[in-house]
Amino acid sequence: MSPQEESDCPRFDQAHSFSSSDRRISALVRHLTVPTHASPMDSISAAPTSAFGTADSVFAHVVQAPEDPILGVTVAYNKDPSPNKLNLGVGAYRTEEGKPLVLNVVRRAEQQLVNDRSRVKEYLPIIGLAEFNKLSAKLIFGAESPAILENRVTTVQCLSGTGSLRVGAEFLARHYHERTIYIPVPTWGNHPKVFTLGGLSVKTYRYYDPATRGLNFQGLLEDLGSAPSGAIVLLHACAHNPTGVDPTLEQWEQIRQLMRSKGLLPFFDSAYQGFASGRLDADAQSIRMFVADGGECLVAQSYAKNMGLYGERVGAFSIVCKSADVARRVESQLKLVIRPMYSNPPIHGASIVATILRDRDMYNEWTVELKAMADRIISMRHELFDALRARGTPGDWSHIIKQIGMFTFTGLNSEQVAFMTKEYHIYMTSDGRISMAGLSSRTVPHLADAIHAAVTRMG
Numbered sequence: 001m002s003p004q005e006e007s008d009c010p011r012f013d014q015a016h017s018f019s020s021s022d023r024r025i026s027a028l029v030r031h032l033t034v035p036t037h038a039s040p041m042d043s044i045s046a047a048p049t050s051a052f053g054t055a056d057s058v059f060a061h062v063v064q065a066p067e068d069p070i071l072g073v074t075v076a077y078n079k080d081p082s083p084n085k086l087n088l089g090v091g092a093y094r095t096e097e098g099k100p101l102v103l104n105v106v107r108r109a110e111q112q113l114v115n116d117r118s119r120v121k122e123y124l125p126i127i128g129l130a131e132f133n134k135l136s137a138k139l140i141f142g143a144e145s146p147a148i149l150e151n152r153v154t155t156v157q158c159l160s161g162t163g164s165l166r167v168g169a170e171f172l173a174r175h176y177h178e179r180t181i182y183i184p185v186p187t188w189g190n191h192p193k194v195f196t197l198g199g200l201s202v203k204t205y206r207y208y209d210p211a212t213r214g215l216n217f218q219g220l221l222e223d224l225g226s227a228p229s230g231a232i233v234l235l236h237a238c239a240h241n242p243t244g245v246d247p248t249l250e251q252w253e254q255i256r257q258l259m260r261s262k263g264l265l266p267f268f269d270s271a272y273q274g275f276a277s278g279r280l281d282a283d284a285q286s287i288r289m290f291v292a293d294g295g296e297c298l299v300a301q302s303y304a305k306n307m308g309l310y311g312e313r314v315g316a317f318s319i320v321c322k323s324a325d326v327a328r329r330v331e332s333q334l335k336l337v338i339r340p341m342y343s344n345p346p347i348h349g350a351s352i353v354a355t356i357l358r359d360r361d362m363y364n365e366w367t368v369e370l371k372a373m374a375d376r377i378i379s380m381r382h383e384l385f386d387a388l389r390a391r392g393t394p395g396d397w398s399h400i401i402k403q404i405g406m407f408t409f410t411g412l413n414s415e416q417v418a419f420m421t422k423e424y425h426i427y428m429t430s431d432g433r434i435s436m437a438g439l440s441s442r443t444v445p446h447l448a449d450a451i452h453a454a455v456t457r458m459g
């Protein structure tokens, strides 16, 4: 059965899941680094197994996997004994003192939850906490969103942004006729893996222009313009990671018109709502433009950054449909995706979010704390820019203040990054991305010295 034929008969779920698991298995095989001199089967049979031996493990053939390129930065940082070391690789907010931050409003919400003796630890439903889902949809689409009022949105609680993307990918692989997803170049390093292993095939569209350190808008329009009708397009809702480059509202409008005219399906990744501008509504604007036209879209939401709930793994996945009836059926199928994956999501993080979002006073406190985080990041941009100017560092560094969100895509190359790590103990991903949230007024001069030296000595 061709993929097209399969997609034309959505009831044959068995056939669907076979073909998407086939795709996943072949993708997995591609991901595994098997030495060229031996197939995995050879190495299994070459290693004799014994029920009691320790040296001849049945897993002896397993090769050492490389560190994750982003999380590996922290592994290397942790091993460095230097007192001046600086970790700008991690995508997590740090205070001016370089410490992780638990928001005061989160502490308050948790206290309230602990004090409530009626709370129990029962399983949540497959799609999570109903109130959390409702409030998350309102947060991203706006309380007055016609799609919500018309019950055209289905929202399910997922394991943060990553889990939401993965559930979305698997749903699309099973139920959508076009299995190609276009992702921007560059993008968050986990995107291609999540989508490939979720059963989609990944293609790219141009996004960043290294010459201007800004958006390659023309390239983006050309690539989306030549994508096949119906293809899925991954869009960063705001604070694009890793570049910090977002389209303007006028550019978003052009993207929307192009995508709608070609029937491309938008899949928004919203990992930074409120973190880019400090304003929750402003950072959801791109998504709301697509919802306002009455068309369909998918949205993965994360509370990792904007509520500082990184380790609680709390997020939401929404599909905006054309009718309430479709939304209901879509939700029933999302349950079938989630149930064999992790059964149902954890309760604590979602309860914190629901406690904050339902209470006007706590919600207001959250917006103030969120704006303070965004403002500190913006002030770090200005301090770094000023420090480089003061040093007369060659080059135009205005992109540091033009880019938005947690990251600056510095334009430093991998040799310069390696130099800064070796000589200045500054850690970042090899593409030159630095987390502005990891900087402080105290550490800006150290970073500026390092960039200055890297640029002047390493060309």
Ligand SMILES: Cc1ncc(COP(=O)(O)O)c(C=O)c1O
Pocket (backbone or CB within 6 Å): 091, 159, 160, 161, 162, 163, 188, 236, 241, 269, 271, 302, 303, 304, 310, 315
């Ligand atoms: C663009 C983007 N999407 C999704 C995520 C997923 O984050 P999490 O799974 O922690 O919510 C991140 C995290 O860095 C991100 O930058």
